[in-house]
Structures are given as C-alpha cells and as structure tokens.
Amino acid sequence: MVYRFPGLLQRLLFPGQCRLCGAATPDARELCPGCRRDLPWLETVCSRCGHPLSGRPAGSGCGHCQRDTPAFDVTQALFRYQPPVDYLIKGLKFSGELAIARLLARLLAERVAARPESLPDLLLPVPLHPARLRERGFNQATQLARRLGRELDIPVSCRLCRRIRHTQPQSLLPVRKRRKNLRNAFSVRGELPAAHVAIVDDVMTSGHTAGELARVLKQAGAERVEVWVIARAG
Secondary structure, three states: OOOOOOOHHHHHHOOOEOOOOOOEOHHHOOOOHHHHHHOOEOOOEOOOOOOEOOOOOOOOOOHHHHHOOOOOOEEEEEEEOOOOHHHHHHHHHHHOOOHHHHHHHHHHHHHHHOOOOOOOOEEEEOOOOHHHHHHHOOOHHHHHHHHHHHHHOOOEOOOOEEEOOOOOOHHHOOHHHHHHHHOOOEEEOOOOOOOEEEEEEEEEOOOHHHHHHHHHHHHOOOOEEEEEEEEEOO
16 A cells, blocks of 8 residues: 555545545545555464564463563553554654544454453553643543543543653663653552553553553552553564
C-alpha cells in the first residue's frame, strides 16, 4: 500500500476515504481492506509482556519475564510499533488528531472482545504528570481508554491513578535506568473499586511504566492487572 496520510480537511470533505492510502472505503470505514490487512499485526507474543516471539508456541513466556516477572499479569498488544502504525500513533500523540484514537481503539476492542478470557471491570489510562498534561493539552492514553470503554461497555477512571513525579521521558533514557526513573512515580487516590483492572496506553517499549503502575495498583488491592496497548516496540 502507498500511504498518503490525508489531511484533516480532506477527511472531513470525503469521509469515506482510507486514512492511510486515500482509497474509497465501504461504510465510511477509516481503513480500506488492503491497508487493514497490511498492518503489522502481532500474533505470537509473550503471554506476560506482549513481546514478539518467533519460533515458539503461542502462550509462551519470554526469557526476560521468566527472569524478572513484571507486576502485571498479561499484556494485550495489537501491533508491532512500525510503519504505518507508528505514524498513526504519532499523529494522535503529537499532532492532536484525536480521531485516530477512535480508529485504534476500535481495532483493539475487536481483538479483546474475541478472546475467551473475562474482561476487566475497570480501565485505567496511564496518567501524565500535570506539567506534561498542560504542555500537550490532552492524554492520548485517556482518549484511547474512553473509546475502549464505550466499545466494550467497561467503566473508565481517569482520576484514580495519579503521576506524582515529573519524570524524564522514558524514550530518552537507557533501558537500565528506566525502572529507577519511574520508582514511586504513581499513586492511587482512594479505594480501588475493582479487583480486575486494565492499564491502557498507546505503546509499550520496555514495560517499566506499566510495571510500576501495576505494582502500585496491586499494593492498593488489585488482584489481576492487564496491560492494553496499541503497539509493542522491540
């Protein structure tokens, strides 16, 4: 597929066009069948952290999780973090194209709804520090969580978890320093109203952000913590 990434005005004038290639789409869908098929879907992954696996049976754990088990129990990741998914996520995150959240959340909801396991009772977007939220103007994880909640009929809490330390961006740090950077960065406000919860974010890279938030949630009483992300790097 040739990706042209049509602008906002074009999509408003011609709503039946594929967001990636501009081709006409049936039923005003945002992706044509060809572009949807060509997305970097994840299939065989680590059952715990969602890291892509090759040559191993589905449901296997990766060596890292066996050596250093994260606080979360399972990860639902939809895509590899590579083109064109990375462009879509950057468009949401840095250009404020909030309609992309609707598209990505719908795709993730389809995958989650098809699994045999029970759904969580509460969705929790990874919080931004207030300073970062003022800088960006919105939290992309919140946008995704709200749309997932509507698609799957699951309550969403955007205030229960707080980011209380203004940490350095994880992407700017070497892997060995990322866990320390996030230590005690999160807190849970009040009583946790559900034992089975899912953390929602756009991308998982090292897993340290989700791991630290899951650790705090389990200290607050969560029994099972899932992580739902659009894409998995690595």
